[in-house]
Amino acid sequence: MPRSTLTREEIVRTAIDLLDDEGLEGLNMRALGKRLGTAATAVYWHVKTKSELVLLAGDQVWDEIELPDLDTVDWRTAAMKMATGLHAMLSRHPWLVQAFGSYLFYGPGKARHDDHSLAVYETGGFAGTDADRAAAAVFTYVLGSALGASATSSLTRRLSRDGGEAEELIQDTLAKANEVAMRFPRLRARLATPAAGYNAAPEQTFERGLRALLNGLEAERDGTP
Template sequence: MPRETLNRDQIVEVAIELLDGAGIEGLSMRRLGKRLDSAATAMYWHVGSKENLVVLAADRVWGEIELLDPVETGWRTAARALVQDTYAMVKRHPWLIPAISTYVVHGPGMARFQNHSYAVYEAAGFRGRDLDWAVNTAFTFVAGFALFDAAQAAAARAMAAAPDLAVRADEIAARYPRLRERTEALRGIDAAELIGQSFAFGLDTVLDGLEARLRGEGSTAGVPSIAGTSNAVPGLLH
């Protein structure tokens, strides 16, 4: 791609492709320039720095999430879809959670997501600080699962490279009866199937818990709100 045809949108789009394949550490202006058939200096001219490029890419991917109108669908249907779509988006872009945990990411894409998150739980009946915490709880669930996925993938890679690690893990689990029982019960079951079932169980539990709070079972009065912070990603407190 000739240098004179480059623009920021094109650079961010290709940066997302590189991030998806190699993560934040694998992204460099040299690799990006090579992919775009342009000099690395042109990348800096358009986006300023690698850090700023990661921020732009992170904000861009938030726009992939479909937003259902909670008034038309009901808050629980909209909340379920939002959590599921957010998790799917994070799985497509596993570098996103590390990015928003490292950089100050806030732009139109994230703001759109945050605003809709508040609309969903406001439609449910949450107000004030309870609204903040309902939004944060749902996102924390997604972020936690994303970290779990990363840990599982790392463990699978490590055990594939060193099979004795699996033997050692079984030996340790054998010392603890409940852990041993569950390890043996789940052995041989497809990992993706287990993760899907676990995600569905957790999501139902979160939504059931939020619904219970709407019935008056507890409050969060007196807990500080984070709604006005500059990088107030639902569920990630800086």
């Protein structure tokens, strides 16, 4: 594709697809150019560096999160929707969780989300820094909840690149971990449950934890001991 017909928007969309498939370590201008059907040099006319490309891609995916209308839903419903929307977005793009440790993200996509998040908690009666703390607490919880899936995705790719069968290696590690767990009563009792899987947790763990967090924030707002 000639650089005259290539657009930054198309480059960013393709970069997101590449990141979803190959992770941060798989993103480079040559691989991106191949997906676009053009030379890597053509990409450089629109995006100068990999870092710039990651920042552009990382900001665009925030637009996938639906912002609830605060005139039609209560703040708790809005907070749940935004948190579950953020969790779903991070699950679709696990590379973004990893990128938080290496890149400083900013842009209109993330700003749009963050501004509405503050509006949710202000609507819920959290004023000033209390709204900031509430929004930050929920964001941190969601980010931590998405970390397991992100780590598993990255690990699976690395094991495959190293020449191994990722699933086989993971299962072998689980078998060894289960042998260790047999020595501990509470872990032993859970070996036959879904929680025994690699980076696994019982169903609805995220939803129940989120509700508990919002309950705590609400109680603190109301001065409930």
